[in-house]
Amino acid sequence: MSGIYKTVRGALSSIEKRRARDTIFYGDSLDLVRNLPARSIDLIFSSPPYCMGKEYERSSSVDDFAANHRVFLPELVRVLRPGGSICWQVGYHISPVQVTPLDFIAHEIFSGLGELRLKNRIVWTFAHGLHAKKRFSGRHEVVLWYTKGEASFDLNSIRVPQKYPGKKAYRGPNKGKYSGNPLGKNPGDVWNVPNVKGFHVEKTNHPCQFPVALPLVFVKALCPAKGIVFDPFMGVGSTGVAAAMEGRRFVGAEIVREYAETALRRILEARNGRAVYRSMEQPIHEPRPTDAVARKPAHFRG
Numbered sequence: 372m373s374g375i376y377k378t379v380r381g382a383l384s385s386i387e388k389r390r391a392r393d394t395i396f397y398g399d400s401l402d403l404v405r406n407l408p409a410r411s412i413d414l415i416f417s418s419p420p421y422c423m424g425k426e427y428e429r430s431s432s433v434d435d436f437a438a439n440h441r442v443f444l445p446e447l448v449r450v451l452r453p454g455g456s457i458c459w460q461v462g463y464h465i466s467p468v469q470v471t472p473l474d475f476i477a478h479e480i481f482s483g484l485g486e487l488r489l490k491n492r493i494v495w496t497f498a499h500g501l502h503a504k505k506r507f508s509g510r511h512e513v514v515l516w517y518t519k520g521e522a523s524f525d526l527n528s529i530r531v532p533q534k535y536p537g538k539k540a541y542r543g544p545n546k547g548k549y550s551g552n553p554l555g556k557n558p559g560d561v562w563n564v565p566n567v568k569g570f571h572v573e574k575t576n577h578p579c580q581f582p583v584a585l586p587l588v589f590v591k592a593l594c595p596a597k598g599i600v601f602d603p604f605m606g607v608g609s610t611g612v613a614a615a616m617e618g619r620r621f622v623g624a625e626i627v628r629e630y631a632e633t634a635l636r637r638i639l640e641a642r643n644g645r646a647v648y649r650s651m652e653q654p655i656h657e658p659r660p661t662d663a664v665a666r667k668p669a670h671f672r673g
């Protein structure tokens with residue numbers, strides 16, 4: 372069962388049914404999260420509104436971002452199971468005169484809550500975006516990963532291919548033996564994943580999706596097999612797609628009806644084995660020198 376619910380009561384009753392796979396609340400996530408039972412969620416992965424005055428935002432001020440987080444984050448910690456994780460994906464608040472790293476603000480509030488431990492600050496890099504005129508163009512955002520107490524981290528489920536699989540130990544008792552882990556290496560904390568713009572296969576009607584590849588790593592590594600993944604600012608359900616791909620239950624909230632509907636469609640496709648998704652292991656596209664877009668016009672410098 373997967374569905375969209377307009378009332379908190381409907382959403383809660385869906386979550387309580389153990390057979391409900393996906394519960395989408397169409398409404399204000401604070402109303403939902405305040406009513407979720409304590410210690411009921413295994414993994415929270417989300418990207419909150421940056422308060423940049425976008426079409427789905429009520430505010431364009433950093434102060435509002437901080438004020439919203441002061442109210443919201445304690446509730447998230449309350450609903451998280453001991454051993455669970457919160458992954459908070461944020462970038463920068465950009466004004467005409469300065470930029471503010473939103474993870475600085477979020478971290479100050481998270482760390483003041485006492486129960487959380489910051490495990491990683493993942494730097495997500497990408498190649499495309501706005502071209503700044505008076506500063507360097509922004510080409511990264513971050514994911515803050517916190518645990519409530521100690522979490523189990525299934526590293527083997529997220530290893531990536533070794534760069535030098537044929538490397539051998541050159542001294543010590545293992546001299547001459549392959550030195551790398553045959554299951555692959557730790558992905559590290561800097562991830563180069565194309566952002567969802569233009570012709571990206573995951574692009575929908577949402578202006579600011581993150582790629583499914585980001586939550587997918589965390590769902591695999593951190594959410595137990597029968598666990599619940601929650602995205603309180605779900606947008607078009609990229610976290611839900613990741614949860615569905617890995618057979619986990621999903622709860623999401625979204626205040627814009629069209630995004631909630633797109634989310635349900637994408638999640639159901641994923642449940643049916645038809646997720647539209649760009650794998651993190653797919654090489655980044657490099658144009659061939661012969662491609663028209665790669666040829667330098669005569670008047671270009673360099």
Ligand SMILES: C[S@@+](CC[C@H](N)C(=O)[O-])C[C@H]1O[C@@H](n2cnc3c(N)ncnc32)[C@H](O)[C@@H]1O
Pocket residue numbers: 398399400401417418419420421427428577579580581582603604605606607608609610624625626627630
């Ligand atoms: C940064 S976007 C998240 C996009 C999402 N990660 C994806 O890949 O589709 C934030 C989303 O939060 C939604 N939103 C904003 N305020 C909300 C609220 N109070 N309750 C629920 N959703 C809200 C916005 O409509 C927007 O779609």
